[in-house]
Amino acid sequence: MTIKIAHMADTHLGYKQYGLNERENDFYKTFEKIIDDIISKDVDYVLHAGDLFEHPKPPIKALLVAQKGFEKLLENNIPIFVIAGNHDSIQRKNTSIPQELYKNENFHIINHKNYNFTLDEDIFLVGLEYFNRSYEGVEPFLKNTLDEAKKHRIKLLMLHGSVSKYFDFEPEFELKTIPEGYDYYAMGHLHGRINDKFKGGILSYPGSTEIRTKSEIPNYQKNGKGYNLVTIGDDNKIDVEFINIPLERKFIIKSIEYPKLDETLNKLSEKLESIDSSKKPVVYLTIKNGNFERSEVAQQIYDKLEEKVLTLRIKYEPTQVIENLPETIDKENITPKNIIKEKIEDQFNEDVASLAVELYKNLSEKNIPEAQNVADKYYNKFYNNIGEEHDNK
Numbered sequence: 001m002t003i004k005i006a007h008m009a010d011t012h013l014g015y016k017q018y019g020l021n022e023r024e025n026d027f028y029k030t031f032e033k034i035i036d037d038i039i040s041k042d043v044d045y046v047l048h049a050g051d052l053f054e055h056p057k058p059p060i061k062a063l064l065v066a067q068k069g070f071e072k073l074l075e076n077n078i079p080i081f082v083i084a085g086n087h088d089s090i091q092r093k094n095t096s097i098p099q100e101l102y103k104n105e106n107f108h109i110i111n112h113k114n115y116n117f118t119l120d121e122d123i124f125l126v127g128l129e130y131f132n133r134s135y136e137g138v139e140p141f142l143k144n145t146l147d148e149a150k151k152h153r154i155k156l157l158m159l160h161g162s163v164s165k166y167f168d169f170e171p172e173f174e175l176k177t178i179p180e181g182y183d184y185y186a187m188g189h190l191h192g193r194i195n196d197k198f199k200g201g202i203l204s205y206p207g208s209t210e211i212r213t214k215s216e217i218p219n220y221q222k223n224g225k226g227y228n229l230v231t232i233g234d235d236n237k238i239d240v241e242f243i244n245i246p247l248e249r250k251f252i253i254k255s256i257e258y259p260k261l262d263e264t265l266n267k268l269s270e271k272l273e274s275i276d277s278s279k280k281p282v283v284y285l286t287i288k289n290g291n292f293e294r295s296e297v298a299q300q301i302y303d304k305l306e307e308k309v310l311t312l313r314i315k316y317e318p319t320q321v322i323e324n325l326p327e328t329i330d331k332e333n334i335t336p337k338n339i340i341k342e343k344i345e346d347q348f349n350e351d352v353a354s355l356a357v358e359l360y361k362n363l364s365e366k367n368i369p370e371a372q373n374v375a376d377k378y379y380n381k382f383y384n385n386i387g388e389e390h391d392n393k
Contacts, residue, residue: 009188049188050085050160258290
């Protein structure tokens, strides 16, 4: 009998990109479309490889959207297996993750205490919640699980974290950490799609289901967003198909030569006219190669495009260095605080950007108590009542 498994990850429900309600709702709508698509394909099981939510204390709407989606799967007799990602929880003792709300006989949370399940047709699933790369117990734990896994026809391993082969900067997993012997490595954490031969099996990241940062857009334009459809045949052959789910809105990245600014903006404005006004795009512009005042350029851009986009993210690369620009430039736009906020908000979110700015301000003034106070407020807002350190650390 052929078995079909939907493997998804990094849905980040509750994420409000750039502080916009529309972007938060985009993440919900994409999740709902994925659930419906999974059901339409008569899938037997669903794996979620971490970061279901953006925060361990998600907003009510995020909890309700996830509940509704999982209920639809269970109504169609599709069991669900999930692990916690780094956004879902902090590694502490006596801590519940949001997914605990949905736990029942067909919604299974996999962790280091409850780490294996046998599915139909002798398919063995092992999983482990996210652990910081500094934790040394992961490698021996995973190697020990292989003894039981070897007894089964098909062996699946679900993990959340980056692997050194695909991510060079402080990856959670070195190559030696993950044992060989599994047929399919169901991964989460990296937001780009990856499908590769790995230690005799297949390692795959289905990618995030929505665009969380600008850096994800090139991979999205090449590979799409959605989930993996994993098909296991009678001959034990595993086939992995990327299932693309259209996003709610377009993401446009454009580099504009300053001497052609007016001409390019007119063409872009005409292009935007054809887009449904209820699905206005997110637009990233880089203005370069010219001597210009940022405030004047920004005003020209907003006059042309503001009504046709959800948000404009503008980067300036003038020919002259900042020190040589005319005195009339709006110097408020080029303070260290604004630069930090722009860079971090683009890669993470508004809350993290605000935290970074406040920490920069206080630490640069050597105001350590206030910096600690800022950090404590952020911690209490998102991670309060987490508990004590993880008992395995």
